[in-house]
Amino acid sequence: MKSGAAGPGRGVPHDMRDELCPACTESDSDHQNDVDTWIACSHCGTWYHVVCVRLTNWDDYDKWYCKTCRDSLPLEPKMRAPRRRSHRARPVTDYAAVQEGKPSDPIGRWTTLLAQYKDWPVRVSRVEGSTWTSQWLSTSLEPLISPTLVPVPTTQDLENPASHIPGMRMPPRHTTIRDVAQLVGPDTHVEVIDVRTQMSSRAWTLSMWADYFETPVAKREKLLNVISLEITGTAMQRMIEAPAMVRENDWVERDWPMHRRPCHADDEARKWPKVQRYVLMGVQGAFTDFHIDFAGTWVYYHVVWGHKMFLFAPPTSANLASYKAWTLSAQQESEWLGDRLQQLTKVEIRTGETMLIPPGWIHAVYTYQDTLVIGGNFLTDHDVAMHWRIEQMEAATHVPRKFRFPHLVRLAWYVAYAWHKRLSHGTSAPPPRIMEGIAQLCKRLELDVVKMETLPSASKGYKAAWDAVPRDVIRDPRALLQELQAHCKSRNVPHKRQRRYYER
CATH class of the missing domain: 3.30.40.10 (Zinc/RING finger domain, C3HC4 (zinc finger))
Known part of the structure; x- marks a missing residue:
């Protein structure tokens, strides 16, 4: 990044x-x-x-x-002078040269890899859409140990390919990029990524983007990508509803107060995490290099039309260490991280299919053909330790704040407050995995309480911790945490997170 x-x-x-x-x-x-x-x-x-x-x-x-x-x-x-076009066959990427620090063409690198590594192992769970329920998410290991793909049923009407997943609503297959521009606003600025440089610019409007996307493939001068257009509060929002399983477990949807979710907020105090409804638009040949979604969020990912390929690696300690070292390396642009990752797996996703990506999974994405995707990020109680682990890694690798999960700590306080209310009012004990998540939530917020109790009030650390507490509902953060921790202790919540199969 x-x-x-x-x-x-x-x-x-x-x-x-x-x-x-x-x-x-x-x-x-x-x-x-x-x-x-x-x-x-x-x-x-x-x-x-x-x-x-x-x-x-x-x-x-x-x-x-x-x-x-x-x-x-x-x-x-x-x-700049245009590069002279050559009629010679493009050479295969020399990875020995890459290791010596010589530059390589990133686009050529991807096409070479696709040609050389056709037989990557495929480890993905394929389930019926009806499987996606809160019960499945809370009790089954399946959604945590690998990406989960819901194919389009053979009898499914492709005009409404999302209807077989409970509660999910997606745009029809005939939706165009021009439709997206009109619904969101043709003059709306959108962040466009130049695939060659992986640099982004917001000088584009959606109308300009639609013009580019409608240009024939052979006439496109650059490979460009849009992966961060969030459309909450626009006319397009009514076309999109995340699966019920997502909405029922999403921290923002469940615990961030409705009266504190304005469609448009100018001041920082009124802003909230709008990360549930992204429109992703990629042209043929576009790719996104290896990354982890901010705060290691879960991701739901639905292809309205098109074809993409993911390379996944599970968040083992070894893989996360390799990812961190690569992120900090001066050779990041010329080094293929896939050579360092263990248990690398390939997953292809096509028109009408929907995928669930578990927390913290490292992934890269390649676009085989022009593609329109609807997706969303969400945090849940089910693997909280992983969310905090990725948060720490983002800080250690100096990820800019604009690329991190917005208002993460404030959200965590709202979640803690909501769980305190539920458990204090006699709610039956949640499944062990959720109680474990609540315990991990307390462990993270304890760090901020200690900052407020020990740091000088003028320090940045104190101010950041203090400002993150929603004072409209929490007057004594320490007391809230102590009572929530007591609830966890009374239910014999394990102190250690259970290990996944790929960590053994």
Whole structure:
């Protein structure tokens, strides 16, 4: 995962990441969503957000000048020279050269791997849609030990391929990218990833994105990808309903107060985690390199139309250590992480199919053909220790805050408060796996309570811990935790998380 400068000029100074540029205003809503993509004037050196100066192809400039300099001096932007096309066959990626630090083409690397490794093992559970219930999630090991795929029944009407999964509603198969743009808003800015560089920009609108997507494959000058368009609060929301199993167990859906979920919130105090309804739009040949979804969330993933391939690795201690080392490595762009991962497995997903990805699984994604996907991230009580483990890894690897689960600790406090109420009012004991999750939740929040009790009130650590507590419902965090921990102790909750089969 990368962030930082784009185009002419040096890298963006770290202390500029949250500043405004000369072309944006305090009220510019796009500013907060694109603080990592800047371009510097090649004459005066002033930095601008690419979204504010309306650049969609910022990485193609060799020299770029701001309006002030262009108006006062005879300056013209200069584009990078196009690469000379070769009619020679592209060579196979030399991984010995990669290990020596020589650069490799990331797109060529993926196509080479697909050609060389056709027989990756396939470890995926295939279940009927009716299997997806809260009971299954709470008591079966199946959803935790491998990705789970729900195929389209042979008798299923493809116009409504999601109806066989309880409570799930998805857009019909004939939905187009232009439809998405109209429903969400054609002028809505969307974060677009350049597959070659893995850099992103919000200079695109959905109308521009639809124009690009409708361009014939052979005429597309770049491979681009959209994987972070969240559509809650738009007209498209009524077309999408996550499976009932997801909604019943999702911490946000279950425990974040409804009156604190405004469709649009300008101030930080009123914002909430909107991560349940993503629209992903990938063109043929696009890929996303190995990653773990923020906070190691569960993911539900439905292909409206198209064809994708996932490479998965379970979150064993060895695999997570390899992933962490690769993330911190200067050779990340030229090193194939798959060589370091154990139990790598391939899963293909096609039109009308739906997949559940367990917490913390490392995965990469390749798009075989143009694809429209609806997906969502969610946290549950079922593997809380993994969520905190990934949270710690994100901090250790310096993942920018914009790529982390929003308001995670505040959400955890709401969950703790809700469980305290349920257990205090005589709710029957939940399944052992859930009680184990509550105990792990307390263990994580204990860290913040200790910060509030020991750190100076002016310190950043104290302020972050204090601000995360929802004071409208929790007045004494320590007392709440002690009572919740007592509930866990009275039910003989195990102190250690049960190991999965792939960890043995």
